[in-house]
Amino acid sequence: MQRPTSLSAAGLARLAPVLGLSLGIGIVVNHPLRRTPGWPVWAVLALALTTTAGAVAVYGLERWAELAALHIVRVRAVARPVLTIRISDRRLVSR
Numbered sequence: 001m002q003r004p005t006s007l008s009a010a011g012l013a014r015l016a017p018v019l020g021l022s023l024g025i026g027i028v029v030n031h032p033l034r035r036t037p038g039w040p041v042w043a044v045l046a047l048a049l050t051t052t053a054g055a056v057a058v059y060g061l062e063r064w065a066e067l068a069a070l071h072i073v074r075v076r077a078v079a080r081p082v083l084t085i086r087i088s089d090r091r092l093v094s095r
Contacts, residue, residue, distance in 0.1 A: 013058045020054025021047060 024047040033039065067073055 016054035016058045017051050018054070020050040020052070020057075024048075024050030 027050070028034070028043040028046050031039075034043070064073075
C-alpha cells in the first residue's frame with residue numbers, strides 16, 4: 001500500500017502537528033491559572049499533547065485511506081464504537 005502522494009496529503013502531514021502546537025500555545029497563553037506554581041509543568045504537557053494529537057490525526061487519516069482501499073467502510077460500522085468511546089469518556093471525565 002502506497003502512501004498518498006498528493007500535495008494536500010503531504011501538506012497536511014506537515015501542517016497538522018504545527019496546528020496542534022499553535023492550539024497548545026493558545027491554550028497555555030490564555031489559561032487563567034498560568035501564574036500558579038505548577039503551571040510550567042502543565043504548560044509543557046499541554047504543548048506536547050496537542051502537538052502529538054496533530055501527528056496522530058495524520059497517522060489516522062493515512063490508515064483510513066489504506067482501510068478504504070481494501071474494502072468499503074460503512075459509517076454505521078464505525079459510528080457505534082466511536083460514539084461508545086465518546087460517551088464513556090464523557091462519563092469518566094464528569095466524575
